[in-house]
Amino acid sequence: MPKKPNHKRTGKGGLHTNKPQARKPQESGEAVESEEMVYGRNPVLETLKSDRDVNKLFVQDGLEGGKISSILSEAKKRKVQLSFVPKSKLDTLSDGGNHQGLVLATSPVNYASIDELFELAEKKNEQPFFLLLDGIEDPHNLGSILRTADASGVHGVILPKRRAVGLTSTVAKASAGAIEHVLVARVTNMATTIDELKDRGLWIFGTDMKGKDYRHWDVSSPVGLVIGNEGKGISRLVKDKVDETLSIPMVGHVQSLNAGVASGLLMYEVYRKRHAL
Template identity: 40%
Template sequence: MSSQIYGIRAVMEAINAGQPINKIFIQKGIKGELIKELESSARKNGIGLSYVPVEKLNRLTRNNNHQGAVAQISPVEFHQFEELVEQVLNKEETPLFLMLDGVSDVRNFGAIIRTAECCGVHGIIIPKSGAAPITDDTVKTSAGAAFNVPIAKVDHLKDAIFYLQSSGIVITGATEKADDEIYGIDFNQPTAIIMGSEEKGISPSTLNIIEHQAKLPLIGKIGSLNVSVACGVFLYEVVRQRRG
């Protein structure tokens, strides 16, 4: 499954080679030009940095030859966003994309991937920063679906939205702040659904640029659903409509 690379130069080589890195752990308080270069390269490529005590690095590598840097490699290869969109548009199927705006829990992410695979989602789009990594737990929770659904990372979700819109994809955001319920949205057209983070939902600036906002009816006293559950309801409404 997922693996690790350790040593400052080795991690830098992995970044330069385009390895799917989830996160880089850096020893707290470590100094030097190489570390600065590593930090700069990681930020430029949208890779998260976590500063930890040396004891954690020792545990991760089971030795002390890490030189203060350990990278976690994703078990899943990511797709190039524009290429993925073009491939989907060339299929004889109505496109269905799923976009995640800040979903940060790996198990929620895994559950969402599993449902997306079952609903025929053509691709999942996540931002490089602030999104849950794909870890062994993600893959396990997805029941292996993480290997079957193409996942693309983008620098900025809003740029990806504009690209999808220019390609004829209609965007619907799932938000309890919407006036309209999900059942009034036509999902028989090329569609992308956006799910927001567990705590904050979809960012206001993103909601301002999409075509539709939709909510689920909540009859009980709780004001919101778990994001993976809500995602499942949205996706199966798409399935229901498209099956006629």
């Protein structure tokens, strides 16, 4: 572990027995937008299987196949209204996205609270592992990161409210439905949130070319991993808050990795060390 900083970390598994003051409404339990259209076969199926309220399923005329049958069966089970429409209608509803013949009208996605992320880790009897995304702007990157977060057992993802992509339909499509299974919190100030996480027991790590080789990373304690913006990396204010930086060794000519690839490597490093063969 890095040299212990001045801030205090207490409580079982990094949790306080007394919860801090609730966050303001705009930072948790907040709807993304007034209406949401989910499109693509996997995202639609996973949304139908989730607890999210769904209103209507638009299906392309003449569409058939095993996956389609499963989706229609799930929709009928939930008593969702079906509407068979031409492809041009779906093109409009998905704003030209790759809808694969299906668009689902749903209630907005809600963000989780920081407390809910801790509660999930506690429910699983695991040390908390959160991913903090400091300014990810590409919705495909965010979707890919959420997909890996779901696969690798991350307890929650934290996004800044400003200057970053939120949970959009494009993100849902890119996540292949993982958006329905990963808790995502959105906060006003990432640096302040890091201070709160430290007070609740987390060690915060960031990525930097001059950091420690990630293969020597100790993940046995509660962990928060910061991934920076695709072009600028981690902001200065956030970098000043991390306990230690990690580097991914590279022997090629390009000395940087896509944010989704870098976060995937590090998420699975936590999984590998916490779930030994």
